[in-house]
Amino acid sequence: MCPSPAPPRLVVAGNGMAAHRLLxxxxxxxxxxxxITVFGAEPRANYNRILLSTVLSGEKSAADVMDTDAAWFSRRGITFHAGVAITSIDRERRIVHDAAGGQAAYDHLVLxxxxxxxxxxxxxxxxDGVRTFRDLDDVEHLIAATRTRRRAVVIGGGLLGLEAAWGLRQRGLDVTVVHLMGHLMERQLDRTAALYLQRDLERRGIRFALRADTAAxxxxxxxxxxxxxxxRRLATDLVVMAVGVRxxxxxxxxxxxxxxRGVLVDDALATSDTAISAIGECVEHAGQVYGLVAxxxxxxxxxxxxxxxxRKVAYRxxxxxxxLKVAGVAVYAAGDIAxxxxxxxxxxxDPDTGLYRKVVLRDGRLAGAVLVGDAADGGWLFDLMQRGEPVLHLREPLVLGRAFAEPARQAA
Ligand SMILES: Cc1cc2nc3c(=O)[nH]c(=O)nc-3n(C[C@H](O)[C@H](O)[C@H](O)COP(=O)(O)OP(=O)(O)OC[C@H]3O[C@@H](n4cnc5c(N)ncnc54)[C@H](O)[C@@H]3O)c2cc1C
Structure with a gap:
């Protein structure tokens, strides 16, 4: 009997949310x-990064957000190097070198x-006291800091900045968000929606300095x-920089x-070297670099x-x-909102209730939506958007909500 050939070697650089899904x-x-061999620069198995906001706010513990442990890898026969970054790729010999001085050969490499x-x-x-908000180390550091520090400035009024501000506020700190732009979450919200959100967060004790550029x-x-x-000088003993990712x-x-901006990939997720693919936030596909998990x-x-x-499937x-993951504050934004x-x-x-809904239609199809105050219809609107269904006749009922639009849609 001939021995079966050894399976080809797949090496994965990174053990975050994209890699975990792939595995x-x-x-x-x-x-x-x-x-399969996986190298992860962080000194732990995979966790749900999205839920870091809830760890900071105290709704969940670090243990709650772990998706895997060493046993998860060994049960699946995957070799996992925790806390070991890949430092270089020898494309000619198809070998990666790692920060621990080791190396691994690949037939295919995933970045x-x-x-x-x-x-x-x-x-x-x-x-001391200046931190970003990206990984579990950041969050553990921030939580430790809240035990001795009373005031925080969060630089950045985007999604992450607001979630960081909320988490620190929940832990009893006096929090000010400093934002360069004239309104919060300007990439996802228009001015009115952002104003409603700001008012809601102010009622919860967060202060804001808008059009504010940090000098030092x-x-x-x-x-x-x-x-x-x-x-202006804002006295503080903790600073969180939440000004975006690269x-x-x-x-x-x-x-x-x-x-x-990112590693260029085609619809097959292949880089300029067909033995190397790339997925997740590190890639640029068709001119887009995404900062979200979907x-x-x-x-x-x-x-x-x-x-x-x-070989037939493709990413398009x-x-x-x-x-926005701030308990009790409903904000949902999808698609193109301008x-x-x-x-x-x-x-x-409705400024009295703080309810705001906007739908954007392009070529008779739903292209974007913003919901503030009640985001229950977010998933439903997103499905409509993805299906690309003609909805021109639903323009008015759509903005009133699913309860109005769905009967009209069924009747059409
Ligand atoms: C606090 C927070 C809240 C978020 N909330 C949301 C949300 O509500 N919705 C949403 O869609 N997205 C959210 N995101 C973004 C989401 O987490 C990312 O889109 C997602 O994690 C991207 O997955 P990824 O695998 O590309 O990158 P990551 O999850 O960042 O994983 C990359 C991993 O690769 C490792 N690495 C880097 N270089 C090397 C190397 N040379 N060798 C080995 N390992 C390496 C890194 O250390 C990291 O662990 C949030 C992010 C944060 C920080």
Whole structure:
């Protein structure tokens, strides 16, 4: 009897949310097909990064958000190197080198290196008490800081900044959000929706400084204040920088792969080297770099199917929708919310109740939606958007809500 050939070697760089989805799919659909080795720079198994906001706010513990442990990998026959980053790729010999001095050969390599939190190059950025909000180490550090510090400034009024502000507020800190733009979450919300959200958060004790550009972080060894360019000085003993993320492309760039904002991939998730694929926040597909998990998972699903031998599946891009995870504050935004280029919008706003709904239609189809105050219809609107169903006749009922639109839709 001839011995069966050894399975080809799959190496995965990164053990975040995209990689985990890929490994789950491979384990389910083609368990014996690849001999898999995973390198994760973080010193732990995989966790649900999205839920870090709830760990910071105290709704969940760090243990609650762990998706895997070492046993998860060994049960599936996967070799897992926790806390070991891949430092370089030798594409000619198809070998990766790691930070522990080791190496691993691959037949196929997957880059799932995610993003890095942007650190503003401000004077004082390295003072004790200045932190980003990206991983479990950040969150554990912030939670420890809340035991001794009373005031926090969060730089950045986007989704992550607001979730960080809420978490710190829940832990009893006096919190001010400093935001460069004129309204919060400007990438997802229009001015009115953002104002309703701001009022709600102010009622919950969070303060805001808008159109506020940070000039410096001040302190002797430890942070004492944030200085704004307009001269204001906000006394604080903790600073969270939540000013966005940047695709982690260092490894790919050093290996000579094609990179723009992210690692360039085609519809097959292949990089400029067909022996290397990339998925998740580190990639740029059709000009888009996504900062949310749904596209990362969609890419992981496609890549898993392709690695299982199905060459017909392709990734064609994602429509994204997102919720703000602040308990009791309902905010949902999806798709394209700026009614530009011939798109039309319908809005229903009630300043007394703080309820705001907007739908954006393009070519008779739902292109975007914003809900503040009641986000229960978010999933339903998202499905309509994804199906690309003609909804021009539902323009008015859509903005009133599913209860009005669904009967009209069924009747049509
Ligand atoms: C607090 C917070 C809340 C969020 N909330 C939401 C939300 O509500 N909805 C949503 O859709 N998205 C949310 N996101 C974004 C979401 O978490 C990301 O879109 C998702 O994690 C992307 O997955 P990824 O695998 O591409 O990157 P990551 O999950 O960041 O994983 C990348 C991993 O690769 C590791 N790595 C990097 N370089 C190397 C290397 N050379 N070798 C080995 N390992 C390496 C990194 O350490 C990291 O562990 C949130 C993010 C944060 C931080």
């Amino acid at each position: 789950e799919r491979l384990a389910e659909d083609s368990p014996q097909r690849w001999s 799932a290196t995610g993003s890095d939190a942007v650190q503003l190059p401000l004077p004082g950025k390295d003072l 972080i001040e302190g002797e060894g430890r942070v004492e204040a944030v200085r704004l360019r307009d001269g 695709p982690n492309v260092a490894l790919a760039r050093a290996a000579g792969l094609a990179v723009r 596209p990362a998972w969609a890419q992981a699903d496609v890549l898993a199917a392709r690695l299982a031998g199905n 891009g994602s429509i994204v929708g997102t919720n 009614a530009a280029d011939g798109a039309e919008e319908a809005v229903c706003a």
